[in-house]
Amino acid sequence: MSAYLRLLNSLRNQELVHKRFHEFAHQANKSLIDYLFPPVCLNCLTSLEVPHKVCPDCWQNIDFLIAPLCEVKGTPFPFDLEPGTISATALKNPPHYDKARGVATYEGTMKELIHKLKYNDRHELLNLLVAWMKTAGIELIQQSDLIIPIPLYKSRQWERRFNQSALLAKRLSEQSNIPYECSILLRKKKTRSQVGLTSKERYQNLKNAFVIEETKKNKLEGKSILVIDDVITTGATINSAAIALKKSGAKSVNILSLAIVTNSNNQFI
Ligand SMILES: [Zn+2]
Numbered sequence: 268m269s270a271y272l273r274l275l276n277s278l279r280n281q282e283l284v285h286k287r288f289h290e291f292a293h294q295a296n297k298s299l300i301d302y303l304f305p306p307v308c309l310n311c312l313t314s315l316e317v318p319h320k321v322c323p324d325c326w327q328n329i330d331f332l333i334a335p336l337c338e339v340k341g342t343p344f345p346f347d348l349e350p351g352t353i354s355a356t357a358l359k360n361p362p363h364y365d366k367a368r369g370v371a372t373y374e375g376t377m378k379e380l381i382h383k384l385k386y387n388d389r390h391e392l393l394n395l396l397v398a399w400m401k402t403a404g405i406e407l408i409q410q411s412d413l414i415i416p417i418p419l420y421k422s423r424q425w426e427r428r429f430n431q432s433a434l435l436a437k438r439l440s441e442q443s444n445i446p447y448e449c450s451i452l453l454r455k456k457k458t459r460s461q462v463g464l465t466s467k468e469r470y471q472n473l474k475n476a477f478v479i480e481e482t483k484k485n486k487l488e489g490k491s492i493l494v495i496d497d498v499i500t501t502g503a504t505i506n507s508a509a510i511a512l513k514k515s516g517a518k519s520v521n522i523l524s525l526a527i528v529t530n531s532n533n534q535f536i
Contacts, residue, residue, distance in 0.1 A: 309392055310376050310383070319395055321376060328375035332368070332403065332527065340502070341368040342529055362502060364494070364509035364520045368407055369527035370399040373498050377526050381497055385431050396525055397438045404493075404523035411493035411521065413486065414440045414447045417508060418477075420454045435525070436495035445493070451483045452494075452508060469503040476504070477511040488516040496524040 306318035310325040321329075335344040337354035339362065344352065371377040380396065383389040401408065416432035433449050440447030455478045464472060479487065492512055496505055499522065509520040 309389075309395060310379055319391075321380075321395070325376040329377050330372040330374055332371055336368075339366055340527075341366065342527060343372075362506050362509065363513060364505055364522050366407060367499060367502070367505060367522040367524070367527070368404045369499060369524040370396075370403045371526055373500075373526035373528040381431075381525055384434075385497065388429075390434065393434055393438050397435060397442060400435065400439060400495075400523055400525065401442065404521075407493055407521040407523055408439070408443055408445070410491050410519075411445050412490040414443075414445050414493045414495060415452050416449055417494060417496040417504060418449070418452055418454050431497050432495050435497065439495065439523075448483070448486060451480050451486060452511065453478050453480060469501050473503045473507040476507045479511055479515040484515045487512060489518050490516075491519045491521070492517045494520060494522045496522060497526070499524045499527045501528075 306315045306320075307313060308315055308322035308325055309319065310321050313322045313324075315322060332341060332343055334350070335346075335348045335352070336342065337344065337357055338351050339353050339357040342354060344354070373381075380392055384392050384396065414436050416430060416436035418433075419430045430449075436449070437447050439445075455476060494505060494508055494512070499505060505522045509522075512520045
């Protein structure tokens with residue numbers, strides 16, 4: 268019996284040593300990674316205690332879009348209004364999408380982070396940006412059947428090598444278990460820059476800019492679609508995408524973006 272107990276004790280000790288070794292190895296590995304790649308602010312590279320975050324200064328320089336917001340366009344109201352209030356511009360020209368939401372206004376740190384993602388291939392920003400999108404778009408995500416990105420023109424994607432909206436959409440799909448499709452909504456024609464155009468010209472410029480892949484139309488039928496865009500500038504692009512998706516049978520089209528360009532009246536379009 269005592270031999271048996273001794274054996275049991277020895278096995279327990281081995282197990283304990285094994286466990287301790289693993290903890291030690293994990294800690295040593297973590298310390299080595301921290302030593303080689305100390306955590307820094309994802310925007311300004313200031314040292315931080317924890318990785319994958321932005322520093323307090325950069326954080327303060329983000330104008331997060333929080334209530335009160337226009338129920339349709341997600342743009343902020345300067346004063347407190349009843350939840351569900353719709354802005355004057357959305358009432359005057361109702362968009363074809365159902366609701367749009369953005370994480371922040373297109374300024375300060377958010378603008379810098381989007382530029383880093385788009386032009387400097389900083390894909391390690393994705394987790395933080397998608398976490399913010401999940402908070403800003405929680406209501407829209409919960410009611411979605413399919414996540415699709417705003418596509419780039421083939422020539423532009425070739426120049427940049429990737430579509431930043433597709434990266435965001437794919438990561439969001441993985442984290443929310445909602446299917447992702449990047450080949451349903453396609454760009455039909457190369458449109459000229461929207462800069463300096465009136466809202467009517469912008470509409471004409473982007474009219475019929477998108478087509479739906481014929482063989483995949485059935486995936487839209489009666490479904491709630493969540494479209495991911497990096498920046499909502501004038502709203503003409505997302506409006507045009509919503510027209511194409513709804514024409515092909517989508518029940519609802521909501522838009523989730525990282526940033527919204529707002530003018531002095533906090534309105535786009
Ligand atoms: Zn910083």
